[in-house]
Every structure is written in structure tokens, then in C-alpha cells.
Amino acid sequence: MASPAAAVIRIEHLYKEYATDAGPVPVLKDVSVNVMPGEFVAVMGPSGSGKSTFMNILGCLDIATGGRYVLGGRDVGTLNKDELARLRNQVIGFVFQGFNLLPRASLEDNVALPLIYRGTPRSERLARAREMLAKVGLDAYHRSRPNQISGGQQQRVAIARALVTQPTLILADEPTGNLDTATSSEIMALFTELNQRDGITIILVTHEPDIAAYAQRLVRLADGRIIYDGLVEHAAPEHTEATS
Amino acid sequence: MTAAMLAEAWLAMGANRLRTFLTMLGMVIGVGAVILMLAIGQGTQRQVEESIASMGSNLFIILSGSTTSGGLRMGSGATPTLTLADAQAVEELPAVNAVAPSAPGTAQLVYGSNNWSTQVYGTTPAYLTVRAWTLASGFPFTDSDIRSATRVALLGKTVVDNLFGDEDPVGKTIRIRSSPYVVLGTLAPKGQSLDGRDQDDTVIVPVTTAQRKLFGTQFAGTVRFIMVQAESAEAMPAVEKSINELLRQRHRIREGADNDFSVRNLTALANAAAETAKVMSLMLGAIASISLLVGGIGIMNIMLVSVTERTREIGIRMAIGARGNDILLQFLLEAIIISIVGCLIGVGLGVGGALAVNAFSGMAIVITASSIFLAFAVAAAVGIFFGWYPARKAAAMKPIDALRYQ
Structure with a gap:
């Protein structure tokens, strides 16, 4: 493995606890992990294992209560809200289980949305959006609304939106959770292509072993700790079993 | 963005x-x-x-006073206590801009086959100054008309409309209470007054003509009221005071006795x-x-x-x-x-x-x-x-x- 300094993600002794009426509840306990450029990582774990919290912190949507998280050379813990927004905009592309497209906007406007927050001029925004739509094979639908296309197509649009800012990292949270098997494999093929051809780092949360199998590396969480971190094919069967 | x-x-x-x-x-x-x-x-x-603004600015009106006869108190203006001489004396007071004594009355006007009853004001040319009134056509009468009590008249717009229609009245002769009067000019329209009266329904004649030839008066030279314009709003209290003093003196009113006239400030009401x-x-x-x-x-x-x-x-x-x-x-x-x-x-x-x-x-x-x-x-x-x-x-x-x- 290359030196940690070149890592896209460097996480050292990360803790996260939530304040509740019954006192603080620890969710992540001493999590340390590095992700190198070009890796394709699957994150698995039963519900309550802390994988959602882990993804939210990775995506700079939530802040850890202890430890260090360095993303693209910047220590996330020292950034303010606006700097976090900037980082999300420039470094990360999100793909969600529920697609999360704006229902009233056309597909091209949806894909172009992240560029608004960069101040990109409209003509360039739309040109880039069309380019990304073409990349996911939906160029013909650029004026359609999200509710006029299928779930698999919506997820492709979401991927196009994640790609439009040319991120170094794509975070996908159960991207195939709402899709049937055939569509799921299409989406996973697209992720694999982005990873292998364009060298984009991908971190993907899933509870399905056959989805996790598309990745090279598996990180398995249980009760807020990493219990396995290694190649997918070397994982013991209990580490890749379906969780829901 | x-x-x-x-x-x-x-x-x-x-x-x-x-x-x-x-x-x-x-x-x-x-x-x-x-x-x-x-x-x-x-x-x-x-x-x-x-x-x-159509009423005129910084105005006083002096009304002849009330009298009491046999326990019966008459209203303001019931006795003719104000005279043309009073008006001339008021004009001499400092800070007085113009003074217009008025002897009003109602009369029937006739021109050709038309006739019309209206308010006739016997007054002086100063009345136009006091009321900030201009002429639409013709000329005003002069002090010499006052002196010789000539039969001339200025007509308000309503009167012109009713007597002449589209005809030009200047130089024509109308009859007021059967006597002939030459129309010297017509007054510019003024519209309604604050209390809703039509200010254009009026005829102006020399005060002396009204007194001697048109209405007649109980006592020679008396007028119903005198309009006084002060030079400025600031001068009004002083002018009011000096009018009171002057008229009490002229009317020989003893210390402590009531005025036989009253001075009213029209501008205060308007304000x-x-x-x-x-x-x-x-x-x-x-x-x-x-x-x-x-x-x-x-x-x-x-x-x-x-x-x-x-x-x-x-x-x-x-x-x-x-x-x-x-x-x-x-x-x-x-x-x-x-x-x-x-x-x-x-x-x-x-x-x-x-x-x-x-x-x-x-x-x-x-x-x-x-x-x-x-x-x-x-x-x-x-x-x-x-x-x-x-x-x-x-x-x-x-x-x-x-x-x-x-």
C-alpha cells in the first residue's frame, strides 16, 4: 500500500457519539482507515453498526466528535460550514438510495445543479450536464422530468449529477437498494467503468454480497468498529453475508 | 449566480x-x-x-354687531354699524394689504329673454385682490366708478352661462332690478367654496352703486361687512388687535362695553x-x-x-x-x-x-x-x-x- 500522505481519505481514531436524553450514545468507536486514489471500497454491516453515520461523516454531512478525518489533504475537523459545503461541492459526488433528484427540474437542470453553487455560467453548466447525461446514456431525455423515467434511469441521472463536478471521490449509499437485480447490475457496471477507466475513487455502502463483490476492498463494521478490512475475495463468508 | x-x-x-x-x-x-x-x-x-386658496389668504371679516332691543338680541350684522369711512380708516392701519367693504344683496338680473336671480356684491376693486380673483375678460371698475356710483358690473361664470350662454357679455347691458348696467368684465371661475356654495354665482358692482341705487340703506354709507387682508400670516394677530382698537375708538365705545362689530379670522378656519x-x-x-x-x-x-x-x-x-x-x-x-x-x-x-x-x-x-x-x-x-x-x-x-x- 502507498504512503498514507497520498490517501484520498485518511481517518485516524474516529469517534462519533450522539447526545440523547439518556446520555451520549457512542456510534463509532476508534475507526481508522485510509482510502487510496482509485480504490473501490464496499462498506457493509448490519443496521446499527454505524455505517450510515460513517458515510455521513465521510461525506462531510456530519462531524465526528473525536479523532481526525483528512479528505483530499484537508483536515475536515477544522473547517466551518461554508468550507464543508465547498468541499462537498468540489471533491465529493453523492449517489443516494432514493436518487434524490429535484422532481420539478428537468434532468439537465438536475445534473447541472452542483455547478450553480460553483458560479459556473449557465451555458457551460448545461453543456457539462449534457455531456454527463450522454456518459450515462440518457442524453435523449435531457428535457424530461425525473418522474417520467424509470428508477434505474433516475439513478443514472444521479450518477451524472455526482460526476458533473469531476469529483475525486464518489460516495454511494445503497445505490441499488431501490432497484431490481438487472438494473442493479447495470448501475454497478457503470460504477466499475468509472472506477477502472476514469480512476475515480468509489466508496459504496451496501448490504448485498453480490453488490459488494463489484468492489476490490471490503470494510465491514459491527457495533461501531471495523471488524474486517481487506480484499473482498479474502473475506470470510460471515463478513460478506447479507445484512439488512 | x-x-x-x-x-x-x-x-x-x-x-x-x-x-x-x-x-x-x-x-x-x-x-x-x-x-x-x-x-x-x-x-x-x-x-x-x-x-x-380660492377664498383668499390672511383674511379677516369684520361684521357689524348685534343689538339688543327690548330684551330681544339680534344676530351679527343686524345693525348697520360699519361704514365706508370705517373701511377707509382700516386701510390706513399698518400691515393691512387690502380692504373691501361689502354691501351684498339679492337681485333679479335680466338680459334679453333670459333672467336669473343671484347674489350682488357692492364692493370696491380691492375685493378682487382680497379674494385673489382675476378676470376672465374685460376690465375691473375703478375708484372713479366708486366715487360716481356708476352702473357697471362684473359677472361670475355661472351668471354669464345663465344670461348669455355662448355670447360674449363684455360691453353688453344687463338689467339689475330693472336698471341698466354695463358689463365691464367677467370673473375667472372659482368653483365651490368650502361650505359648498357656488362662488361663481355672483355679480360685483361698485359699493356706492349698491348702497345708493340698488338696495338702498337705512343709514347712508353703511356696509354689511368689511373684508381685510393682512400682509402676512404673522401680522394677523397685530392687525386684529389694531382693527379692534380703531373701530372701538371710531364707534365711541366706552371702556368695558361690548363691541358693536366682530372681527373673525377666516384663515384659522381654513387652516x-x-x-x-x-x-x-x-x-x-x-x-x-x-x-x-x-x-x-x-x-x-x-x-x-x-x-x-x-x-x-x-x-x-x-x-x-x-x-x-x-x-x-x-x-x-x-x-x-x-x-x-x-x-x-x-x-x-x-x-x-x-x-x-x-x-x-x-x-x-x-x-x-x-x-x-x-x-x-x-x-x-x-x-x-x-x-x-x-x-x-x-x-x-x-x-x-x-x-x-x-
């Missing part, structure tokens, strides 16, 4: 057209009401001011009327502004609902890189657009309403650029003020909470 935000705001508003329209309606009605009420209020105010009109105008505006406030609260209400409804959208936007200020700007722009567009329609409706009121009821209206500007400024302020809190609320959301919102 702002252009993109505007487009986003527009899109959001278009998504729920009925709601946007209803929210806007509050603003439309508010602004419309303010414009309409200001137009009517200022119209009334201007009408009162014009009436006051009170103007003040009333102004207060009414302000009241109308204030009441209308309340509806503007209610409109603003409507905007806030809907924006709050909208922010809650679109929590997930806010979460998505934040996840892909929107900063708090971007979200704030988006919702604030929506509120401001609703306000401004509502204001535009409201201005149209208000102006249209005012014109309709004017057309159907004849009520005077004044629409000023300043009242439209005011409505605009208030609308923008209302949009920012009432849009701020919901927008702030949206911007302060945590991206993770907003994304999870169902």
Missing part, C-alpha cells in the same frame, strides 16, 4: 401556482388599498387646499379644514397599510410552509454544495419576487381603482409618483422582513437532518 438563483426561485413559485397567486393576492390587495386610499386622501386634501383633510389622508393611508402588513404575514406563513415542505430539497442542495447563504438567498428571493410582483399588480389595481372612483363618483383623486414609490419600497421591505425568518430557518438546517427528513 444571482441569475441562476432567480431562475430557481421562479421554478419553485411556478410549481405551486395557486398558492403563489393567493400569497401574492395579499400583497396585491395591500398595495392596491394603499395606493387607492392615498389617491383619495390626497385628492380630498388638494380639493380643500384649492378651496382655501383647521386643511389640517382635518391632512389627518384624514394619513388615517386612510394608515388603515390601508394594515392590509399590507397582513399581506406580509401571509407571505411569511406560506414561506414557512414552503421551507418545511422542501426540507428534503434543501438537504439535497446542501449535500451537493449549497452554502447556508445560497439557501437563504433562494428563499429570500422567492419572498421578494412575490412581494414585488404583487406590488406591481397592486399598483395597477390601485391606480385603476382610483380612476374608476373618480369616473363614477367624481371624487377628487391625486396619484403621485411618491405614493407609488412608497408602496414599492414598503412591499420590498415587507418581502425582506417577512421572508427573512423562513429563509434563515432553511439556511440553518443541518444537511444530514434535512436529507433524512421524510
